[in-house]
Amino acid sequence: MALAAKKILIVGPSWVGDMVMAQSLFIVLKQKNPDCIIDVLAPAWSLPILERMPEVRAGIAMPVGHGKLQLGMRMQLGKTLQRERYDQSIVLPNSLKSALVPMFAEIPERTGWRGEMRYFLLNDIRLLIKRNYPLMVQRFVALAYPPGAELPKQLPYPKLVVNQDNVPQLLQANKLGSDQPFLALCPGAEFGPAKRWPEAHYAAVAATYIQRGWQVAIFGSANDHAVAESIKAALPLEQRPACINLAGQTALSEAVDILSMAAAVVSNDSGLMHVAAALQRPMVVVYGSTSPEFTPPLGDNVAVVQLSVDCGPCFKRECPLTENAMKCLRELKPEQVIQSLDSLC
CATH class of the missing domain: 3.40.50.2000 (Glycogen Phosphorylase B;)
Structure with a gap:
């Protein structure tokens, strides 16, 4: 039996x-x-x-x-x-x-x-x-495993399943063209502002890809909606229609399905970063106050960018500096992210 x-x-x-x-x-x-x-x-x-x-x-x-x-x-x-x-x-x-x-x-x-x-x-x-x-x-x-066991050198990466039947209608409902590549931006971070790359830098990356004929979709929770609007507002007026703010506008399951279709992703160290990695998207991750040495994105087509600064990584929710605050993120320029993204796509 x-x-x-x-x-x-x-x-x-x-x-x-x-x-x-x-x-x-x-x-x-x-x-x-x-x-x-x-x-x-x-x-x-x-x-x-x-x-x-x-x-x-x-x-x-x-x-x-x-x-x-x-x-x-x-x-x-x-x-x-x-x-x-x-x-x-x-x-x-x-x-x-x-x-x-x-x-x-x-x-x-x-x-x-x-x-x-x-x-x-x-x-x-x-x-x-x-x-x-x-x-x-x-x-x-x-x-x-048993206590103290030596783990395999390569652990299996997370791999989320996509509801393919939902994808076409979700793209259409959110004004994303199925025949046009889109760049996904994930500018939020529930942990705190010390993990958030500046909106102006995200806007510079978005502008570059819109100029190349891409669309841009901004993902996040309702708490990220204002940040996403700031990114969109920083774009030239003629480029704004190509930027779609989905922050707070989709259920998490819908965000997974839409994100699975992104041609590329730029993200902070956040929950959506791990979702995008589990969807095997080409992605550049910007690190500020935290470190990829503890919770890196688990994917094969991922690049990490982080400045080496004397005060970091500090693992603080908010930058403790009064002078030259947020330099770990502010001084990490959009050109570096664009270069890393181009090497993946």
């Missing part, structure tokens, strides 16, 4: 980029055990991303907001999940709160990094030696 497939509950991260990188873990789990069943407990916003990961059976919306305890609600969710009879839980965030639901669900094997004193919540607790796993994606994937 065949054994039942192992059922695994992943407690997913809270940020778009981290959730995309977590797909590398899901792929490895399937490689090691093709019959395993993977469900992911995650914020509701991430369910459309999880639907584009064929390794995931189901996304389960976490009813508790990021950073909130709401112990009773977590306990009730855990009790509800008991009926699934999961064999293992892998907890990706390092917070104590994130490990509560698997314990309440009475999942027998609960795996995760030590984090916030989680000794009584996790029973397969790992001590992270950062030099062994310097990349976030390595720290995710390592939880699929």
